[in-house]
Amino acid sequence: MPIHRRTVLHGMIQGSAAVMAVPFLDCFLDGKGQALAATGQRIPTRFSTFFFGLGLTTSLWVPKKAGLDYETTVQLKPLEPFKKKMNVFSGMRVMVDDNPNFQHWSGNAAIATGIAPTKVSQFDSKTIDQTIADAISRGTRYKSVAAAASGDPKHCYSSLGGANTLPAEPSPLSLYTRLFGPGFQDPSSGAWQPDPQVMLQQSVLSAVTDERRDFMRNLGAGDRARMEQYFTSVRDTERQMAAELQRPDVVAKVAIPAAPGEMPVNYALPNVRAVTPLMARLGALALATDQTRVFNLAISEPGSNIFVPGDPLGYHVTTHMEAIDPVLGYQPHVAQYNIYSMELLASVLKELDAIPEGDGTLLDHSLVFAYSDQSYAKIHAVDGIPIMLAGSASGRMKTGYHIAGGGNAVSRVGLTAMKAMGLSVDGWGKGSMETKSAYTELLA
Amino acid sequence: MRLRNCLLASTLVVACAAALAQPAAAAPWTRGFVVREYGFAFRYGGRPGVAETAPAADCARGSATHFNDEAEMRTALSRQPWRSKQEIESIIAPPGIEKARLPTYVRFYVWGRAVSYRGWRKGIETYINPFAAHDPGQPQVVSKISDGFDLDGNPKTGGFTSTGGIRGIDNALYRAWGCDAPFRNPASGTLDLRENTQMQEGLYTVVIRISGNQDPMNDNDATVEIGYSPDKIVRDARANVAPDYSYRIVKGEQYTRLKARIRNGVVETEQVDRLHVPRIGWFPDQMGDADFHRGRLSLTVDTDGRAASGFVGGYRNWLDLLAENTFAQTGAEQGIRDHEDAVGLYYALKRNADGMPDPRTGRNTGISMAYRIKAVPAHVVDPARPAQIRRLPADEERNRGFETVKAAMIRAVTTRTIQDVPLGTGEGQFPAMEKTIADLPSRDFFLKTLDAPGRLDENGNVVEPSPKPGRLSALRARQGN
Numbered sequence: 001m002p003i004h005r006r007t008v009l010h011g012m013i014q015g016s017a018a019v020m021a022v023p024f025l026d027c028f029l030d031g032k033g034q035a036l037a038a039t040g041q042r043i044p045t046r047f048s049t050f051f052f053g054l055g056l057t058t059s060l061w062v063p064k065k066a067g068l069d070y071e072t073t074v075q076l077k078p079l080e081p082f083k084k085k086m087n088v089f090s091g092m093r094v095m096v097d098d099n100p101n102f103q104h105w106s107g108n109a110a111i112a113t114g115i116a117p118t119k120v121s122q123f124d125s126k127t128i129d130q131t132i133a134d135a136i137s138r139g140t141r142y143k144s145v146a147a148a149a150s151g152d153p154k155h156c157y158s159s160l161g162g163a164n165t166l167p168a169e170p171s172p173l174s175l176y177t178r179l180f181g182p183g184f185q186d187p188s189s190g191a192w193q194p195d196p197q198v199m200l201q202q203s204v205l206s207a208v209t210d211e212r213r214d215f216m217r218n219l220g221a222g223d224r225a226r227m228e229q230y231f232t233s234v235r236d237t238e239r240q241m242a243a244e245l246q247r248p249d250v251v252a253k254v255a256i257p258a259a260p261g262e263m264p265v266n267y268a269l270p271n272v273r274a275v276t277p278l279m280a281r282l283g284a285l286a287l288a289t290d291q292t293r294v295f296n297l298a299i300s301e302p303g304s305n306i307f308v309p310g311d312p313l314g315y316h317v318t319t320h321m322e323a324i325d326p327v328l329g330y331q332p333h334v335a336q337y338n339i340y341s342m343e344l345l346a347s348v349l350k351e352l353d354a355i356p357e358g359d360g361t362l363l364d365h366s367l368v369f370a371y372s373d374q375s376y377a378k379i380h381a382v383d384g385i386p387i388m389l390a391g392s393a394s395g396r397m398k399t400g401y402h403i404a405g406g407g408n409a410v411s412r413v414g415l416t417a418m419k420a421m422g423l424s425v426d427g428w429g430k431g432s433m434e435t436k437s438a439y440t441e442l443l444a
Numbered sequence: 445m446r447l448r449n450c451l452l453a454s455t456l457v458v459a460c461a462a463a464l465a466q467p468a469a470a471a472p473w474t475r476g477f478v479v480r481e482y483g484f485a486f487r488y489g490g491r492p493g494v495a496e497t498a499p500a501a502d503c504a505r506g507s508a509t510h511f512n513d514e515a516e517m518r519t520a521l522s523r524q525p526w527r528s529k530q531e532i533e534s535i536i537a538p539p540g541i542e543k544a545r546l547p548t549y550v551r552f553y554v555w556g557r558a559v560s561y562r563g564w565r566k567g568i569e570t571y572i573n574p575f576a577a578h579d580p581g582q583p584q585v586v587s588k589i590s591d592g593f594d595l596d597g598n599p600k601t602g603g604f605t606s607t608g609g610i611r612g613i614d615n616a617l618y619r620a621w622g623c624d625a626p627f628r629n630p631a632s633g634t635l636d637l638r639e640n641t642q643m644q645e646g647l648y649t650v651v652i653r654i655s656g657n658q659d660p661m662n663d664n665d666a667t668v669e670i671g672y673s674p675d676k677i678v679r680d681a682r683a684n685v686a687p688d689y690s691y692r693i694v695k696g697e698q699y700t701r702l703k704a705r706i707r708n709g710v711v712e713t714e715q716v717d718r719l720h721v722p723r724i725g726w727f728p729d730q731m732g733d734a735d736f737h738r739g740r741l742s743l744t745v746d747t748d749g750r751a752a753s754g755f756v757g758g759y760r761n762w763l764d765l766l767a768e769n770t771f772a773q774t775g776a777e778q779g780i781r782d783h784e785d786a787v788g789l790y791y792a793l794k795r796n797a798d799g800m801p802d803p804r805t806g807r808n809t810g811i812s813m814a815y816r817i818k819a820v821p822a823h824v825v826d827p828a829r830p831a832q833i834r835r836l837p838a839d840e841e842r843n844r845g846f847e848t849v850k851a852a853m854i855r856a857v858t859t860r861t862i863q864d865v866p867l868g869t870g871e872g873q874f875p876a877m878e879k880t881i882a883d884l885p886s887r888d889f890f891l892k893t894l895d896a897p898g899r900l901d902e903n904g905n906v907v908e909p910s911p912k913p914g915r916l917s918a919l920r921a922r923q924g925n
Contacts, residue, residue, distance in 0.1 A: 093683060098676065100728070100836065101645045119838065151545075266545055307548050312514075312537075314548030320781045323625075324632040326495050379638040382645070383683045407681035 043358050043365050045394040046287045047132045047421055048295045050348055050370040051108070051157050052341040053304030054319055054377040056386045057330045060338070062090040063402045070402035075335070078342040079388075082349045084400045085363060086390035087442060089413050091405035094382040095432035104302035107382040108373040112157055114411035114429030123159045124430070128369065128414050130160055132421050133294040141183075144294035145286055147175045147279040149272050149344075150306065151265035155298040168298065172260040172278045179286045180256050186289070254288050254355060257281075267305045267314070269340060276344045280351040288355050288362055299344050302373035306337070319377035331378065345370050349390050366391040369417055387413050393420040398442050409433040419443055473660050475745065476824030477752050478677060479650040480685035481640050482724050485591040485615060485755050485814035486622045488629045496629050502587040503623035510580065510625075510785035517555060520785070523578045524562055531893055540885030550884055553877035554894070556776035560872045561895040562787065569865045569872050569897065571775025572849065573856045574766075574790035582788035584796075585622035590615045592814040593757045595715070595738055595799070602798075602812070614799075615757070617765070617813035620792040626782035634782050638726040644685060648731055648834070649673040650722050651691045652743070652752070652817075653824040654704070654711060660749065663706040668713050668741060669824075670756065671699030672722050674831045687750065687820040692827040698722045698733045702741060711743040711754070719758050724815060727772050728839035729846035736760055737800050737810055749821055757814030759799035763857060765811070766790055767850040774871050790857075845869040865897035867906055872897040875906055 061075035072080050076088065094110040102109075102120040109117040112127040126134075129144055137143045148155035148168035156168035169175035260278060264271045276299055283295040300306050300315075307314030313321055315337045322331040352363035368390040375384035387410065392399050397420040405412075411429030416438040418425050427436035489502025497506040511517055514536050521532045535558045541547045560569055563576040570577045590604035592615035599612035606613050621627060626635035643649070651673045656663035673691040680686040693699065700720045702713035719739025723732055736758025743754035770786040772778060779785055793811055800810025848866045856863040865872045874897040881887045899907050 096646055098646070098834075100647065101642065267547075305546055305548060309542070312548065312551050317548050317552055317781070320634065321783070323496060326490075326493050378634060379641050381641055407683050 043394065044136065044290065044293055045396070045421060046293045046295070046362070046366040047129060047136065047417075048283070048287075048297065048348075048352070048366060048368045049112075049129050049158070050345055050368055051155075051296075051298040051300075051302075052345065052370070052372050053104070053300045053302045053306075053374075054315055054334075054337070054341075055372040055374040056338040056341070057335045058375065058384060059330055060335055061386060062384075062404075063088070066402050066404040068400050075338050075342055078339065078346040079349070082346065082353070082363075082390055085353070085392065086349070086368075086388055086399055087397070087401045087403060089387040089389070089403045089405055091384050091407060092387060092410040092413060093405070093407050094385065094410055096382070097431040097433075101380065101382060103380045104373050107375070107385045108157055108302050108371075110382070110433065111371045111385065111387065111410045111414065112159075114409075114414050114433050114435075116431060116433065119163075122163045123161050123165075125161050127157065127159045128417065129158050129294050129296055130166075132418060132423065135423050136421060137293045140290055140292050142179075142286075142292040144296060145169070145175075145179065145283065145292045146296040146298075147283060149265070149276045149279055149297065149299045150267050150301070151275075152301070155301050156296060157298060158296045166296075168296070169279075171263070171265045172275055172282060173262060175279055175282050176259045179282055179291055180259070184256075184291070186256055254285055256285060256289070267300070267307055269306055269308045272299055272306055272344065273340075273347075277347040277351055280348040284351045284355055284362055287352075287366065288357065297348060299341065303377075304337075304341075306340070308337075316377075322378075324378075334377070341372075345388070352391070363391045365394045367393040367397060367417055367420055369414075383407075385410065389413065389417060389420075392444075393422075396420045396422065396444050398444050401442060403439060403442075408437075409435055411435045412437055412439060416440075416442055470657060472655065472657050473663075474653060474655040474824075475660055475749050476654075476691070476822045477652045477819035478673070478685065478689070478691055478822035478824075479652065479817055479819045480644065480677070481816065481818035482643060482650060482722075483630075483636050483639055483816055484617065484621070484627055484724070485757065485816045486585075486618050486627055486636075487587065487589060487591060488633075489587050490629060496625070496632070502585050503583055503628070504586045505583050506623070507625040507628045508583055508623055508783060508785070508788070510783050510788065511555070511559065511780045512783050517559075520562070520580060521558055523580065526566055534886065534889060534893075538881075538884060538886055538890070544881070544884045546880060549880045552780060553873050553880045554890060555780055556774070556873040557877045557890075557894050557896070559779060559785075560774075560776045563862075567895050568862055569895075571770055571786050571871060572853045572863050572865060574787045574853075575857055575860065576862060577787045579791040580785050580788045582620070582785070582792040583623040584792065585619045587622075590618050591755055591816065592618070592812070593740055593742070593755065595740075595758060595812050614812035615814055616796040616798045616811045617760075617793075620796040620811065621789060624784055624789065626778075626784055635726060639724045642726045643724075644677050644679060644683075646676040647725065647728065648722060649675060649677050649691060650817075651693050651822060651824045652819060653693060654706075654743070654745070656706065659706075660745070661706065661709045661747065663704075666704040666706050666711065668702045668704045668711060668743075669693060669699065670702075670721050670741065671695065672833045673824075674827075674834045676834075685820050688822065690823040690825055692831050693824050694827075694831050694833055696833065698833070700739075704741075706745075709745045709747060711741070711745060713741045715740040719756070721756055721815070723768060725768070725772070727842070728836065729843045730768050730772055731833070731835070734760060734815070735764070743817065743819075751821075752817070752819045754817050755814040756817060757812070759810035759812050761800065761809055762793040762797050762811040763809070763854050765813075766793055767846075767853055771846050771849050771853075771871070774869075774873060776873050867898050867909070874898055875900055875904075879904065 056075050061073050063070035063073050094107050096106055096116040099116045099118050105120050106117055109123050113123050113125045115124040117124055133144045146156040146158050146166055146168035148170050151170045153167045153170045156165045159165045169178055265275050286292050303316045305314055305316055318333050322333050325332050353361045355362040357365055370388040372385050375381045411433040412435050415428040415435055419438045429435050490496055490500040521527055538550055538554050541550050544550045562570045568576045590613045592613045594612040595614040602612045602614040604613035604615055605611050627633050630636050653669040656666035672694045675691045678686045678689040698720050704711050704713040715738055719736040721734045723734045725731055739758030741756040743752050745752045775786045797808035797811045799812055802809050849869045849871050852863040852866055878900050901907050
């Protein structure tokens with residue numbers, strides 16, 4: 001009897017046909033453990049973003065040596081366990097061209113879109129995660145999922161363009177409910193079956209398809225554009241439902257945990273430290289079970305208000321108020337907050353690396369794009385904003401490098417990430433940041 | 445014969461050489477520059493590796509420390525006799541702050557509101573009415589060395605000597621503000637760094653064009669032009685200002701053309717009654733005319749013309765300077781964030797004002813000062829069509845707010861009449877404080893105790909004030925009612 005991923009066991013019960021699915025088995029994978037043996041479909045490569053506000057301290061994070069085997073600096077120390085699995089980019093520039101340097105915004109938006117923003121709090125195009133999601137998220141339940149570790153749903157820097165950002169889940173519980181609450185079926189469970197409610201909804205949506213063509217004919221150009229936007233969202237919903245009617249191509253053996261309890265989600269560092277890895281774990285499970293292939297996590301807004309209890313200033317105000325220590329040459333409290341950001345990034349990478357998948361881990365089959373909004377927050381500088389790419393994108397990205405940007409546009413990193421994710425793009429960005437020059441030396 | 449031929453040949457060679465040299469020396473020449481550093485001409489006297497708050501050659505007590513910490517805040521608030529001890533302590537540490545979602549901003553805005561009201565009685569906003577608050581003191585520069593110019597031509601006044609040994613340097617702004625934390629130490633002074641970063645990132649561009657008819661290094665009849673360019677500064681791959689790019693010069697309000705003499709590369713302009721150059725700034729609303737009285741410019745150009753540095757200076761209206769600095773954001777925000785007290789700066793400017801006497805009162809309305817300039821070579825060209833200063837539509841509202849609050853402050857200071865905070869300008873941290881403390885358990889205490897420029901309705905919208913009785917009657921009179 002041939003066994004493949006969609007094998008079901010047939011039988012009869014009391015005169016009726018009975019069908020029983022089987023859980024996901026190692027024998028579904030090919031000999032290398034990298035692809036589904038039956039279909040040859042590779043383990044999907046996932047994309048994540050990690051946003052941290054207020055940058056790092058240049059003298060403490062930028063390695064002196066470029067290339068492989070660079071020295072681990074004070075502020076990169078928390079990431080040392082992942083040094084061989086990531087690349088760090090220093091000295092990259094945000095070129096604002098004819099636009100202002102919007103404080104705490106230009107750097108963030110430029111890195112996410114390759115375009116210097118023309119308006120504060122607005123993106124001038126789709127953000128990189130959404131461009132990548134368009135290409136890789138077909139067939140998943142969610143095109144992308146976002147979470148905000150400080151508890152504000154507005155802390156999401158994923159957008160289709162303009163002022164709107166896709167709302168983030170503001171607590172581990174809401175993230176869990178969205179991912180694994182009503183509507184979720186464990187794809188590795190033998191009891192998986194299409195949701196009849198989804199089937200009904202899908203049929204309702206399909207029923208209006210013919211009528212909407214007639215409806216559109218009678219509309220003016222403006223209304224037609226509005227209806228097109230509306231139908232686009234309907235089509236997204238249909239696609240999501242279609243995905244829910246198929247068992248996801250789950251490739252990891254994971255156990256879905258029980259729902260997390262209510263917990264404080266705010267700017268207090270101990271809470272951010274508790275929430276971030278939990279959200280990362282849930283996001284990792286969602287990626288591993290193919291609920292989505294794009295996960296965005298922000299630990300704060302750009303001008304981060306994270307604070308250590310007892311510190312009356314907090315992170316953002318400290319960047320402006322704290323004097324530069326004349327002996328050290330930097331702001332010591334700010335430097336400590338910088339390290340907390342890197343510790344939180346490490347906690348996220350740890351969760352992704354903890355899920356075995358084929359011959360590696362989920363992190364190996366991912367690309368994590370970590371970045372900030374400022375390089376020197378005290379004066380809102382945007383030259384040299386720290387950027388990291390973690391994970392090898394299923395082997396398409398060479399890792400372990402420090403790329404000394406030398407004033408190159410930040411968009412080169414985004415273009416490199418998109419190429420590593422398998423997107424067929426020649427160039428990315430606009431104005432002075434338009435580039436066709438990916439870091440090809442990093443692409444395997 | 446042979447000798448004669450030799451003499452003739454020699455004469456011919458000398459004549460040719462002279463003929464070749466003469467037109468070269470007399471040829472019209474032009475050198476252009478784009479400014480890469482532009483800031484107050486303050487000399488930092490601290491030693492490397494020593495805190496800026498430590499005594500130094502320029503500032504005997506180091507940098508100003510206004511609102512640095514709780515102790516400094518307590519001192520500032522204790523100057524108002526109408527504040528109770530409980531009120532002061534509650535402001536210092538707002539009760540229940542740990543329960544607020546944004547505790548750090550709760551404190552920031554509560555402190556901001558409190559320092560915005562330090563008048564001799566309750567209800568007087570300090571930054572618009574600085575004369576109504578006690579002078580908190582501002583450390584003055586004690587050094588005798590300064591950059592700048594001898595503006596009055598009197599070596600016995602001014603009190604500073606330049607590093608080149610010129611006595612009588614007039615730079616009273618340095619004396620008044622040189623110990624102010626955000627402008628002290630070019631390596632770490634927040635606003636000193638910020639103004640240059642913002643300029644280089646495109647907030648504004650200043651260009652200089654020098655031309656003459658003799659030699660770029662020595663010319664008795666040169667011309668210096670300075671003004672804004674609508675073109676953004678071009679930076680190279682290392683983010684340095686790139687040399688040799690072309691910039692248009694705007695011949696508008698902030699453009700000045702000066703006669704100059706050049707000796708060994710040192711360009712000295714004439715001193716003119718009014719010298720218009722771009723201001724320094726780090727926000728769009730600070731852009732505009734520096735408007736120096738009795739202004740002049742000095743620039744030292746390298747032999748190869750690859751770099752220029754120097755100063756432009758004169759007397760500026762000290763109320764303009766105060767407004768440009770205080771209302772870049774709000775008085776309180778800049779004060780608490782950058783450890784600067786605009787009330788202290790107001791009194792320091794008033795004490796040190798040394799020029800532009802008011803013909804009516806005799807009081808000095810101006811203060812001597814200079815901007816430091818460092819520039820790289822550029823092609824400064826006249827625009828094919830009249831060019832305007834670059835300004836974004838989005839900046840207009842901010843500019844209007846700045847002008848409104850500046851006008852209120854100048855009206856208050858010149859008429860000695862207490863002015864209200866113009867609503868919608870953000871001054872007085874209104875309504876930022878009200879919105880930030882919405883979830884603070886002690887919210888009601890602060891709403892009741894602290895002065896406010898206005899109030900919010902139950903939906904969080906600013907309630908438009910009803911005209912005061914006096915104003916209402918004046919309004920009716922104007923309307924003929």
